[in-house]
Amino acid sequence: MDETLTCERAKPLLARLADGALDGAARVALEGHLAGCAACRVEREAQREVLTVLRARPAAEAPPWLAARISAEIAAESGLLGLADWRGWTLRLAPLAAGLLIAALVWGGLSSTSSPGVSLSPIVETWVMGDRTDGLPATAVFWQSDVSADTLLMTVLRSGPDDTLEAQPQDATK
Amino acid sequence: MTETAHDDPDRQLVQQAAAGEREAFDELVRRHQTRTHNFVRAMVSDAGEAEDLTQEIFIRAYRAIGRFRGDSAFRTWLFRIATNAVRTHVVRRSRWRALWHRSSGGEREGDATRGDPPSAEDLESDIVRRDSIDRALATLSEDLRAAVTLRDVEGLEYREIAQVLDIPIGTVESRIFRARQRLRPLLEPLVRAPAAAGGAAGRTNHG
Structure with a gap:
């Protein structure tokens, strides 16, 4: 062998x-x-x-401030520097686009409530039209300052096509 | 034993980080910064460069963590990113240096031969011992240096090194063998003057 x-x-x-x-x-x-x-x-x-x-090589410890520096760099990258990132922009603008769309639908719905010819999708109907009586458009939730754009978008993205959206905006306002 | 994705102690944090939780990623940084920094320091042997590279490695990891499939342990994946970042850095640095020292060629680093050699007394200091080892490592090609550092400094298993470097295990063995063979004459004074208390600090790498 x-x-x-x-x-x-x-x-x-x-x-x-x-x-x-x-x-x-x-x-x-x-x-x-x-x-x-x-x-x-x-x-x-x-x-x-x-x-x-x-x-037995003595380990080279990372300096104590390094973790904080990395954390700050990542925060900057996903925050301010993210402005240069088109995906970041899309995320921020999506709620605005959605808000404008819903505002248009609500406005259309209000100005022609007597007309049965206007038909809204079931989701918009349950979500937007359900809130109409309190005098504020349901889109108001999009303009609340304490709701981050990402939170709103994630709420929308995470719900499936068959999920009811009614409860979601409330959860997101926390 | 090589960690698989299933017994990866970082698994939950990785999932949270991939879902966008920055706090989870911060915790991964805290867990792995010493190991990563120590590896990078052994690979580039300059304190400032090692700190910047360690930061770059974690930022690359943060950007890519959504694409991490958990085929290996997070640690293995992070070492892959680290070796790639070191490789890029070494190539860039040697091109830059070549601009200024046109006569010096190849892998050999000028730094490793500069300065007065430490005395036997100096070698009792942890910092001097580490510096001497890093200078010896710097004379190796990047391939040999990565293999022997991952094994003897970081304490990875042969199979995990094969994963990190994406090479067959037989190649890992022969690289480690050749690396140690070349290091032996360079480390002669350290072989003759074994670490007194420094060994305890060194052993913390093999967790």
């Missing part, structure tokens, strides 16, 4: 043997080779010496 293991093939395995990451048949074969090969025994010792020094 050990005659088939040349020094050339033994070398990469020596790396593993030296740091204790070699088991089974490969280990048996390598130890057989080592018993008859002084050069490979010297190599194994050299491997051991180097890994002992490297394992």
Whole structure:
């Protein structure tokens, strides 16, 4: 068995043997080779010496302020610098677009309440028309200052086509 | 044992971070900053560069975390990002240096040979020992340096290193073997003067 293991093939395995990451048949074969090969025994010792020094290398601790700097950089990237990002813009403008659309529908609905010819989609009907009696358009929720655009959009995006939207704006205003 | 996606201790935080929770990502930074910074420092051996690169690695990770599929542990994935960032940095830096030192060629870093060698007494200091090791590592090609650093400094398993570097495990073995072979004469004074108390600090890497 050990005659088939040349020094050339033994070398990469020596790396593993030296740091204790070699088991089974490969280990048996390598130890057989080592018993008859002084050069490979010297190599194994050299491997051991180097890994002992490297394992004892004093760790370079990250400076205490680094995590805060990374956090600030990420906050800046997803906030202010996000203005340069078209996806960010889309996210911010989507509620505005949705608001304008609904305002148009509400206005159309109010100015022609007697006309049965105007038909709204069921979602708009339950959500917007249901709130109409209190005198404010349902779109008001989009203009509340304490609702972030992302929260509103995520609320809309997360609900499936069959979910009722009635309860969602209330949750989002928290 | 290599961590799979299922026993990844970071799994929940990764999912939260991918869903946009910045606090979850901050916690991942706190968990992995020392390991990542230590690896980068061993790879580039300059304090300022190591800090900037560590920051860049986490920002790259933040941008990409939505695409992380959990095929490996987060740690493995982060090391992939780190080795790629280091590689890009080393190429850029060597091009820049080549502009100023046209005669110096190849991988060899000028820094590793500059300055007076430390005395045996100096080697008792953690900082001097680390600096000596990092200078020796800097003489290796980036491929050999990454393999041996991931194994002996960071304590990764061979299989995990193969994943990080995207190379067959046999290649990992031969790179580590050759790296240690080349480091042996350079580390001679450190082999003869084993770390006294420094070993305890070094061992914290192998968590």
